[in-house]
Amino acid sequence: MTDTHPHTRPRRPKQEQEPASEEVVEVAPGVLRMQLPIWMPGLGHVNTYGLVDDRGLAVVDPGLPGPQSWKALRQRLKAADYKVKHVHTVVVTHSHPDHFGAAGRIAREAGARLVTHHAFSTWTVKGPSPQRALSEGEARRLEVEAAAVAQELDVPPDEIPTIRDPDVVPDDTDEREATSMPWGTRTPWGTVNPGPPLKRRLLIRAMRLLFSPPEPTDRVHHGERLRLAGRDWFVVHTPGHTVDHLCLWDPESGTLLTGDHVLPSITPHVSGVRRADSLKSYLATLDLVARLEGVRLGLPAHGHPFTDVPGRVEAIKHHHAERMELLREASLALGPATVQQLSREVFPKRHWGVMAESETFAHLEHMVHAGEAERWEEGETLLYRVSPPSAA
Ligand SMILES: [Zn+2]
Numbered sequence: 001m002t003d004t005h006p007h008t009r010p011r012r013p014k015q016e017q018e019p020a021s022e023e024v025v026e027v028a029p030g031v032l033r034m035q036l037p038i039w040m041p042g043l044g045h046v047n048t049y050g051l052v053d054d055r056g057l058a059v060v061d062p063g064l065p066g067p068q069s070w071k072a073l074r075q076r077l078k079a080a081d082y083k084v085k086h087v088h089t090v091v092v093t094h095s096h097p098d099h100f101g102a103a104g105r106i107a108r109e110a111g112a113r114l115v116t117h118h119a120f121s122t123w124t125v126k127g128p129s130p131q132r133a134l135s136e137g138e139a140r141r142l143e144v145e146a147a148a149v150a151q152e153l154d155v156p157p158d159e160i161p162t163i164r165d166p167d168v169v170p171d172d173t174d175e176r177e178a179t180s181m182p183w184g185t186r187t188p189w190g191t192v193n194p195g196p197p198l199k200r201r202l203l204i205r206a207m208r209l210l211f212s213p214p215e216p217t218d219r220v221h222h223g224e225r226l227r228l229a230g231r232d233w234f235v236v237h238t239p240g241h242t243v244d245h246l247c248l249w250d251p252e253s254g255t256l257l258t259g260d261h262v263l264p265s266i267t268p269h270v271s272g273v274r275r276a277d278s279l280k281s282y283l284a285t286l287d288l289v290a291r292l293e294g295v296r297l298g299l300p301a302h303g304h305p306f307t308d309v310p311g312r313v314e315a316i317k318h319h320h321a322e323r324m325e326l327l328r329e330a331s332l333a334l335g336p337a338t339v340q341q342l343s344r345e346v347f348p349k350r351h352w353g354v355m356a357e358s359e360t361f362a363h364l365e366h367m368v369h370a371g372e373a374e375r376w377e378e379g380e381t382l383l384y385r386v387s388p389p390s391a392a
């Protein structure tokens, strides 16, 4: 599930909004792009990649649950001379239903292994271990320990760059994440969440009753290798869009499967789901994928293949920096203000609502963690004040 940045929503449809084409195209050696229809705001298709080898194929992100998507998947496989039973591996880049929907059914029907990041969790699949809040003492101790190793390690030739930063969600996180909005409850920033319109709410409820998300057979970590399309792909943990997001990097052909981490023309949604700096994890892991050596091709979960991964990373980072400057201006004009008030200053009225607020919340928390804003509570509501630009 990805959301376009509402304020940049184009008049002409962006490539991520194009309807699913029936064409199956080999976009990298042994890598087939199959587009499946999805029904989500701002998105017209999801790319399911088929990675072909002499045992059959692996599929990455096999679309939404339900018969329509399943039918399209079978047609695409057939167009490439495959059947569901030829799938030996399913990889899911992250815990959004347009990516994991058919994963469980393929795994069952084909006896395939089902690979996700270690932290994968959904409304029924509760991640690797129960969530536990750190006590303040523990948090301080961890921070001190992490600070001691808070520089990047030199990268041995056959390993991949790794982030050592106490503020970035670690690869071995046991954190579970609400993978959808907490409908009908209080938001972390203190407003009452009205939830989506009734029709959509009923759809979501029906989906949750009728469909159980997949149970992974293999939970993998940053730096692990998967043998796909006859060569080794590195797992790259890229928390931000979700804490369990992974990309797959093939140094041999210079290909990066980017999932929803880097999209070719829209900015992936980063929500502040709790009082943590999710944007910092996102920005740090954007830099991480931009630094991977020899990447010549990005294969996104939505939209067309693109060549300049570092350039796209820069554009997305620039976008976030601009949004934070807008928030700074709004805050300086308003004085102490809530997330809702600030989001209404920086988003046009037609986009007001919980998605805009959750992104505003992520930006504000990022500025709080960077020492550029203050946050305090009044009752259950959070108030923020962003500092003027520093003279430095
Ligand atoms: Zn997506």
Ligand SMILES: [Zn+2]
Residues within 6 Å of the ligand: 001, 002, 094, 096, 241, 260
């Ligand atoms: Zn997503």
